[in-house]
Amino acid sequence: MGVIGRAIVEVSSKLTGVVASLTQEKTNGSSRLGTFLFPLLAFFLGNLTPDGQYPWGNLTDWGNNQYTECPITGAVRTYDFVISRGVIAPDGYQRDVLLVNGAFPGPLIEANWGDKIVVNVFNNISSPEEGTSVHWHGFLQQGTPWDDGAPGDTQCPIAPGKSYTYEFIASLYGTSWYHAHYSAQYAGGIVGPIVVHGPTQAKYDIDLGPVMLSDWYHRPYFDLIKDMLAPGGSPRVPSDNNLINGKMNFDCDAAAAAGDKTPCTPNAGISKFKFQTGKTHRLRLVNSGADGVQRFSIDGHTMTVIANDFVPVKPYNVTAISLAVGQRADVLVTANAAGSDPKSAFWMRSDLTKCSAAKQPIALAAVYYDQADPDIAPTSQPWADAGDPERDCGASDDLDKREPLYPIPVRGEPAVTKEMKIEAYRNASDVFLWKFGGVSTRVDYNHPALDMVVKGNMSFPEVWNVRDFGAAKTVRLVVLNKGPGTHPMHLHGYNFYVLSSGPGDWDGKTIVRPSNPVRRDVEIVRPWGHLVLQFDATNPGVWAFHCHIAWHASGGFFSSFVTQPEEVRRRWGGSGMPPKMEQVCREWDAWSQINVVDQIDSGS
Ligand SMILES: *[C@@H]1O[C@H](CO)[C@@H](O)[C@H](O)[C@H]1NC(C)=O
Numbered sequence: 001m002g003v004i005g006r007a008i009v010e011v012s013s014k015l016t017g018v019v020a021s022l023t024q025e026k027t028n029g030s031s032r033l034g035t036f037l038f039p040l041l042a043f044f045l046g047n048l049t050p051d052g053q054y055p056w057g058n059l060t061d062w063g064n065n066q067y068t069e070c071p072i073t074g075a076v077r078t079y080d081f082v083i084s085r086g087v088i089a090p091d092g093y094q095r096d097v098l099l100v101n102g103a104f105p106g107p108l109i110e111a112n113w114g115d116k117i118v119v120n121v122f123n124n125i126s127s128p129e130e131g132t133s134v135h136w137h138g139f140l141q142q143g144t145p146w147d148d149g150a151p152g153d154t155q156c157p158i159a160p161g162k163s164y165t166y167e168f169i170a171s172l173y174g175t176s177w178y179h180a181h182y183s184a185q186y187a188g189g190i191v192g193p194i195v196v197h198g199p200t201q202a203k204y205d206i207d208l209g210p211v212m213l214s215d216w217y218h219r220p221y222f223d224l225i226k227d228m229l230a231p232g233g234s235p236r237v238p239s240d241n242n243l244i245n246g247k248m249n250f251d252c253d254a255a256a257a258a259g260d261k262t263p264c265t266p267n268a269g270i271s272k273f274k275f276q277t278g279k280t281h282r283l284r285l286v287n288s289g290a291d292g293v294q295r296f297s298i299d300g301h302t303m304t305v306i307a308n309d310f311v312p313v314k315p316y317n318v319t320a321i322s323l324a325v326g327q328r329a330d331v332l333v334t335a336n337a338a339g340s341d342p343k344s345a346f347w348m349r350s351d352l353t354k355c356s357a358a359k360q361p362i363a364l365a366a367v368y369y370d371q372a373d374p375d376i377a378p379t380s381q382p383w384a385d386a387g388d389p390e391r392d393c394g395a396s397d398d399l400d401k402r403e404p405l406y407p408i409p410v411r412g413e414p415a416v417t418k419e420m421k422i423e424a425y426r427n428a429s430d431v432f433l434w435k436f437g438g439v440s441t442r443v444d445y446n447h448p449a450l451d452m453v454v455k456g457n458m459s460f461p462e463v464w465n466v467r468d469f470g471a472a473k474t475v476r477l478v479v480l481n482k483g484p485g486t487h488p489m490h491l492h493g494y495n496f497y498v499l500s501s502g503p504g505d506w507d508g509k510t511i512v513r514p515s516n517p518v519r520r521d522v523e524i525v526r527p528w529g530h531l532v533l534q535f536d537a538t539n540p541g542v543w544a545f546h547c548h549i550a551w552h553a554s555g556g557f558f559s560s561f562v563t564q565p566e567e568v569r570r571r572w573g574g575s576g577m578p579p580k581m582e583q584v585c586r587e588w589d590a591w592s593q594i595n596v597v598d599q600i601d602s603g604s
Pocket residue numbers: 057058059
C-alpha cells in the first residue's frame with residue numbers, strides 16, 4: 001500500500017514562491033538561519049595548538065570512547081539568553097511567540113569538544129508572566145545534574161524577572177539543540193541549535209551548519225494544551241505548517257477564505273542554502289518540532305549519514321532520512337548533481353509523515369549552486385522515497401544500517417530490567433491522558449526530585465513517576481507500546497543502547513548486533529510494538545525518560561530515573577549543592593506564592 005511521494009507531487013504553487021515578501025526581521029526576528037547571511041561554520045573554534053594539535057588533542061571519532069575520554073580544553077563558551085514574548089510570522093501568519101534573544105530559531109551555541117558551555121538565562125516573559133527552564137538536549141551533565149533544565153526534576157522553574165546560569169561540559173560532540181522544558185513551551189518558539197566541534201574521519205569541505213526541521217502551530221502552546229486536556233478533548237493536535245530553519249510559505253488565501261482574520265502574508269519566504277559546485281557540504285539536521293516525524297531529502301542528491309544524535313556512525317548513503325522529534329543526523333552532500341552545472345537549483349524537502357497530525361506537511365527550502373539565480377524557484381523532482389512512505393510511520397531506518405563508528409559491546413546481564421507500558425486512557429473527567437509505566441505523571445515545580453535525593457528523602461509522590469535504580473550500573477528498559485501512536489523516547493543524562501525494536505512484545509532475547517548496537521538519545525517505539533533500551537547507569541542524578549512529543553509529555557507521558565543516589569548524597573549532600581539551586585527554588589516559591597501557576601499539564 002505504498003503511497004510513495006504522495007505528499008510531494010501535490011505541492012501547491014501557493015507554497016513554492018522564492019522571492020520573500022516579508023523581511024527576515026518580520027518572519028524570524030534576529031535569527032539569520034536559512035538566509036545567505038548565516039555564516040558557514042569553522043571546523044573548530046580557535047587555532048591549532050602550538051604543536052599542531054586540535055583543541056581536543058589527538059583523540060579520534062573511531063579510536064576513542066567519547067563517554068570516558070573527554071578532553072579538558074579549559075575553554076569556556078559563554079552566552080546570555082533573554083527569553084521574551086514577541087510577535088513574528090515565520091510562515092507569514094502572524095502570531096505571539098516566545099523568543100530567545102529576539103530570534104526564532106534561537107541563537108546558535110557553538111563549542112569544541114571538552115569546552116565548558118555557560119548560558120545565563122534571563123526569564124523576561126511578561127504579560128502574562130510565566131516560568132521557564134532550558135534543557136540542553138543530549139548533554140550528559142556528568143557532575144552537573146542540576147543543570148539539565150527539567151523543571152520539577154532537576155530544578156525549580158526560573159521565575160519571571162530572574163536568571164539561572166547553566167554550566168556544563170560539552171563531553172559529547174556533534175549536533176544538538178536546546179529547548180524549553182517547561183510544559184510545552186518550546187512549541188511556542190524557545191528552541192535553538194547547538195554545534196560541538198569534534199574529531200571526524202569524514203571528509204568534507206564546507207560546514208553549512210544547522211538545518212532545523214519543525215512542525216509549526218498557529219496558536220499558542222497553552223491554548224492547544226488547554227483544548228487537548230479539556231473534558232472530551234481530542235489527543236490530536238494538528239500542526240498548521242512545517243518549517244526549515246524557521247521558515248516556510250503559507251496559503252493565506254485559504255485561511256482568509258475560511259474566515260481567519262489574523263494578519264497573514266503569502267510567500268513570506270523560505271530558507272535558502274548555497275552549495276559550492278563540486279564541493280562536499282555537511283548539514284546538521286535537527287527535528288526540533290513538537291510532534292511530527294520528518295522525512296528529509298534533497299532532490300538529485302544522495303546523503304551520506306555520518307552521525308545520529310551525538311554518535312558518529314559508519315557512513316551510509318540514503319536518498320531520504322526520517323527523523324523523529326529530538327533526533328539529529330549529520331549528513332554530507334556533494335554538489336555534483338545535474339552534471340555539476342553551477343547554475344543548478346534544487347528543492348530541499350522535509351515532509352511530516354502520515355503518523356503526524358499535520359494540516360500542511362510539506363516544508364521546502366531552496367538549494368542554489370554558486371551561479372544560480374536565488375530569485376528563481378528550483379524545478380527539480382523528488383526522490384521516490386522522499387515524502388510519505390507507509391513504512392516510515394515510525395520505524396525510521398533499520399537498526400542494522402546504523403552502526404556506531406566507535407564500537408561498544410552490550411554489557412552482559414543487566415542489574416535491573418524495567419518494563420514500561422505505554423497506555424492511553426480517559427480519566428473520570430473524560431480527559432485524554434497517557435500512562436507510562438502505570439502512572440500519568442505530574443511533576444511538582446516547587447519540589448525538584450533531585451533536591452529530595454540530595455537530602456536523602458526517597459519518598460517521591462507516586463504521581464511524579466520517579467524510579468529509583470539505586471546502585472545498579474546497567475539498566476534495561478523494555479518499552480511496550482499498547483496503542484497506534486509513534487513515540488520518540490528520549491533519555492536525559494545518557495546515550496542508550498538500542499537492543500531491539502519491532503512489532504508486538506519483545507521475545508526476551510533478541511538483541512540486534514550485540515557487539516556494537518545503535519547508541520543515541522532518542523529512538524522511536526513503533527505502534528503496537530516494543531523498544532528495548534539499555535544504559536550504563538553510572539551518572540549520578542535524576543534523569544527524565546519521556547516521549548518527546550510535546551503533547552504526549554504534557555498528557556503525562558513522562559517519567560524520571562534516579563541513578564546512583566548514594567553517590568548523589570555523598571558528593572552533594574549537606575551543603576554540597578551549588579547555591580543557585582536553592583536560589584532558583586526560593587525565587588520560584590516567592591513568585592508562585594503571589595501568582596497563580598496555571599500548571600495545566602504534567603509540567604514537562
Ligand atoms: C596522543 O597524545 C597524548 C598526549 O598528548 C600522547 O600521550 C599519546 O601518545 C598520543 N597518541 C597518539 C596515538 O599519538
